[in-house]
Amino acid sequence: MQANITPFFDVATSTWTYLVRDPAGAEAAIIDPVLDFDPASGAVGHAGAAAVLAAAERAGARVRWILETHAHADHLSAAHWLKERTGACTAIGAGIEQMQATFRHRLGLDAAEPGLDGRAFDRLLHDGDELPLGNLLVRVVATPGHTPDSLSYLVGDAVFVGDTLFSPAAGSARCDFPGGDAHALFHSVWRIYGLPAIRMFLAHDYPPEGTAPRAEVSIAEQRAHNSHIREGVEEGVFVAMRRQRDAGLAPPRLLWPALQVNIRGGRLPPPEANGQRYLKLPLRTD
Numbered sequence: 001m002q003a004n005i006t007p008f009f010d011v012a013t014s015t016w017t018y019l020v021r022d023p024a025g026a027e028a029a030i031i032d033p034v035l036d037f038d039p040a041s042g043a044v045g046h047a048g049a050a051a052v053l054a055a056a057e058r059a060g061a062r063v064r065w066i067l068e069t070h071a072h073a074d075h076l077s078a079a080h081w082l083k084e085r086t087g088a089c090t091a092i093g094a095g096i097e098q099m100q101a102t103f104r105h106r107l108g109l110d111a112a113e114p115g116l117d118g119r120a121f122d123r124l125l126h127d128g129d130e131l132p133l134g135n136l137l138v139r140v141v142a143t144p145g146h147t148p149d150s151l152s153y154l155v156g157d158a159v160f161v162g163d164t165l166f167s168p169a170a171g172s173a174r175c176d177f178p179g180g181d182a183h184a185l186f187h188s189v190w191r192i193y194g195l196p197a198i199r200m201f202l203a204h205d206y207p208p209e210g211t212a213p214r215a216e217v218s219i220a221e222q223r224a225h226n227s228h229i230r231e232g233v234e235e236g237v238f239v240a241m242r243r244q245r246d247a248g249l250a251p252p253r254l255l256w257p258a259l260q261v262n263i264r265g266g267r268l269p270p271p272e273a274n275g276q277r278y279l280k281l282p283l284r285t286d
Contacts, residue, residue, distance in 0.1 A: 145185025
């Protein structure tokens with residue numbers, strides 16, 4: 001049995017969110033939900049997440065899981081907002097604890113704050129875990145490299161790969177974040193290429209102007225035509241390319257706001273004494 005998959009594209013962050021349903025049952029999972037955020041005004045909204053939730057409701061599906069492929073650095077997660085409205089379990093790779101420790105320190109956050117450890121999520125996932133979804137199973141595949149908590153989710157003939165790979169023209173994920181590793185990414189990609197999957201669903205697409213973003217690409221197309229890692233590309237060549245490319249990349253535009261929310265499982269920072277919530281920005285003085 002194959003999952004019913006509905007993609008939703010967030011134009012502001014070029015992010016794909018997926019509603020994954022068991023067509024024979026009444027359960028659904030939401031993968032990589034996006035919280036609307038305007039960095040200039042600080043305004044937070046929920047229109048994108050509400051559209052995904054409305055689609056689940058129209059289909060008569062109860063949202064059982066809210067799944068993150070990793071702690072994203074390019075958009076804020078709507079996982080907590082959706083959890084409050086559905087009662088669904090939030091889940092992410094167990095490597096999130098490493099990410100939380102790293103960025104808690106870098107941002108000078110209170111280590112005693114509830115939710116700044118693995119307990120910000122209902123489930124910490126490990127390679128080989130299986131999550132029931134009606135008559136389907138979601139299989140957890142550890143795919144570190146971009147980040148230490150990166151996972152892919154295998155559902156039937158479909159695999160959701162997070163940032164590990166982009167469309168064939170765009171190539172692969174950067175590996176210069178703390179805990180990133182180009183060697184690990186190479187092996188993760190080849191593990192994905194060997195899965196019993198046909199369809200690959202991407203977390204982002206950055207199409208040329210005038211072309212539509214792609215949510216789905218075949219495993220066969222990636223293996224044959226991915227611009228960074230395909231048949232015949234050796235590990236050393238890939239790692240050298242990846243490191244050279246990463247050295248010239250700018251930080252993601254929403255890096256610090258995204259991480260402060262995402263390591264908290266989609267929760268906003270707690271209000272301060274005046275009742276206002278704030279996002280921190282570490283300054284560079286060199």
